[in-house]
Amino acid sequence: MKKTLALVLVALFLVAGVAMAEAKPGDGLYIGVVYKQSGNAYFQASVEGIQKAADELGFTFEHDGPDDGSNDGAIRIIENYITKGVDALIISANDPDALVDVCTQAMEEGIKVISYDAEVSYPGRDLDVQPSSAKNIGLTLLESIAKSVDYEGQIAIVSAMATAPNQNLWISFIEEELEANEAYANLEYLGVVYGDDEYQKSFDETQALLNQYPDLKGLIVPTTVGAPAVAKCIQDAGRDVKVTGLTLASDMKTFIDAGICDETFLWNPIDLGYVASYAAVSLINGDITGAVGDAVNAGDYALTVEAKDDSGATILYLNKLNVFNTDTVNDWVDIL
Numbered sequence: 057m058k059k060t061l062a063l064v065l066v067a068l069f070l071v072a073g074v075a076m077a078e079a080k081p082g083d084g085l086y087i088g089v090v091y092k093q094s095g096n097a098y099f100q101a102s103v104e105g106i107q108k109a110a111d112e113l114g115f116t117f118e119h120d121g122p123d124d125g126s127n128d129g130a131i132r133i134i135e136n137y138i139t140k141g142v143d144a145l146i147i148s149a150n151d152p153d154a155l156v157d158v159c160t161q162a163m164e165e166g167i168k169v170i171s172y173d174a175e176v177s178y179p180g181r182d183l184d185v186q187p188s189s190a191k192n193i194g195l196t197l198l199e200s201i202a203k204s205v206d207y208e209g210q211i212a213i214v215s216a217m218a219t220a221p222n223q224n225l226w227i228s229f230i231e232e233e234l235e236a237n238e239a240y241a242n243l244e245y246l247g248v249v250y251g252d253d254e255y256q257k258s259f260d261e262t263q264a265l266l267n268q269y270p271d272l273k274g275l276i277v278p279t280t281v282g283a284p285a286v287a288k289c290i291q292d293a294g295r296d297v298k299v300t301g302l303t304l305a306s307d308m309k310t311f312i313d314a315g316i317c318d319e320t321f322l323w324n325p326i327d328l329g330y331v332a333s334y335a336a337v338s339l340i341n342g343d344i345t346g347a348v349g350d351a352v353n354a355g356d357y358a359l360t361v362e363a364k365d366d367s368g369a370t371i372l373y374l375n376k377l378n379v380f381n382t383d384t385v386n387d388w389v390d391i392l
Contacts, residue, residue, distance in 0.1 A: 080114030082337045088137030089119035089329075090130055090147045092174065093253060096121070097304055098280040098325050099148065101392060102173070105329030106146070109354070113337050115143075125217070125253060127154035134158045137167075144168040144336040146329075149176045152221035156180030168339040172332040173325070174222045178369035182339055183346040183361065185332040185372045187323030190222065193278070194229030196321060196377060197300055201274040202240055204298035204318045209273030212246040212265055214286050216253040216279040226278050246272070251282040258282035262289040266297070277301030283320065287311035305380045305388035312385050319381040322392060323374060331357055331374060346370050 089106060091099035103119050110117055118137070122129020127150060135158060137145060145162055149155050152175055159169045159180040169181040176184075187193075201211055213230070215223045227248060234240050246269060251258025258281065265272060266289070275290075275297060277283040283303040290297045291314065299311065303320040311317045334354035335344070344350035348370055350361040357374065364371040380388055 080112070081341055081343075082110070082113030082115030085113075085115035085143045085337060085340055086141070087115055087117040087144045087146060087333070087336055088134070088140070088142040089117055090133050090137070090145065091119065091121040092130075092148050092150045093125035094121040094123050096253075096281060097307075099173075101304075102148075102325040102329035105324075105326035105331075106333045108326070109330045109333030109337075113333070115333075115337060117146075117333075125150055127151050130155060131158045134162065138162050138165055142167060143340045144170060146170050146172055146332050146336055147176055147181070148173040149221065150174065150217055151219040152177040154219075168336060170332055170336045170339065172328055174220060177221075178364070178367050183335055183370055183372065184364065185328065185335055185374075186222075187328050187374045188377055189373055189375065190225040191229045192375070193302070193321075193377070194226040195233055197226070197276050197278060197302070198230045198233055198240070200300040200319055200321070201276050201298065202243060204300060205243070205273040207239065208242040210244045210246055210269055210271055211274040211276065212269075212272065213248045213276045213278070214258055214261055214265075214282050215248050215250050215277075216282060218250050220253075223278055230276065251279065251285065253279055253281045255281060255285045258285035259289045262286045263293070266290070266293050266295055272297055274298045274300070277303070280304050280307065280322070283308060284311070287316050290316055303380065304392045305378075305385050306390075306392060308380060309385050309389050312380060312382060317380075319379055321377045321379055323377055324392065326391075327357070327374060327376070330354060331359065331372065335372060 120133050155176050171181045172185040249261040251261050277286045283301045284307040287299050299317045331354045335352050338344045348363045352359045359372050361370045
């Protein structure tokens with residue numbers, strides 16, 4: 057009898073040990089993901105990263121975005137997640153201020169709020185996760201188009217929504233550098249038009265620029281939806297206008313091969329979703345608070361939370377841009 061009892065106890069300890077070994081930091085956690093607009097390939101790639109993190113950490117998640125890219129649509133999705141009782145929200149906002157109230161409501165319910173790619177303004181989130189500093193992105197795009205047009209001629213920007221916080225921040229650094237840096241003295245900056253992250257509108261706005269400026273030499277397009285539309289418009293028009301921007305490799309290979317783009321750039325949105333998920337689980341579990349100096353480890357990323365500004369807002373930068381050109385684009389077309 058004693059021998060039998062001992063064997064039973066050993067078996068129980070073994071089972072308990074296996075259970076403990078299999079426990080994951082995200083077990084039982086439920087996360088709601090909200091992106092700018094449904095059907096956007098960029099955000100579908102970010103969901104791959106979230107799924108990878110879910111497989112490693114054990115949490116479950118849902119993801120959705122408004123069909124029309126509207127703030128009202130995003131608010132409704134967030135309200136639905138609050139009702140469902142998610143533990144965290146991971147959000148990319150079309151307007152930094154429009155979601156603050158509903159995200160504050162979520163935080164009052166004990167839900168952690170992480171913005172990624174395009175921030176929710178502080179204090180409407182606990183932490184913001186960005187691929188790179190805005191200044192680095194803006195100056196990279198400016199130098200790229202300057203090289204493509206030999207530092208001379210008319211250039212313009214085809215952006216997404218006029219309210220998009222990340223777009224506007226990148227553009228502000230481009231405009232400041234154009235004013236301050238003598239290297240760009242022979243570039244004539246024509247300003248910004250907005251394609252609203254819609255293919256047809258981006259195409260039409262580009263066509264209007266081509267019609268208005270017969271000497272146009274280059275376009276910066278910091279939006280993955282707008283870039284292929286802009287390049288296709290230029291290709292159809294047969295114009296010698298160079299394009300650079302933030303793009304998916306799969307969208308731009310044709311235009312890189314055709315010489316319309318010398319190079320385009322993008323961080324890996326899979327990594328962005330992956331790191332945002334690790335940050336979310338760390339916040340939920342109390343491993344970090346989103347304070348300056350907090351450490352977030354996610355796969356190959358060992359990151360430290362930084363101060364964003366004097367408001368108390370904090371941020372994680374991945375600080376990694378991939379370059380797509382004739383030498384590299386084929387390496388990325390099946391990934392992005």
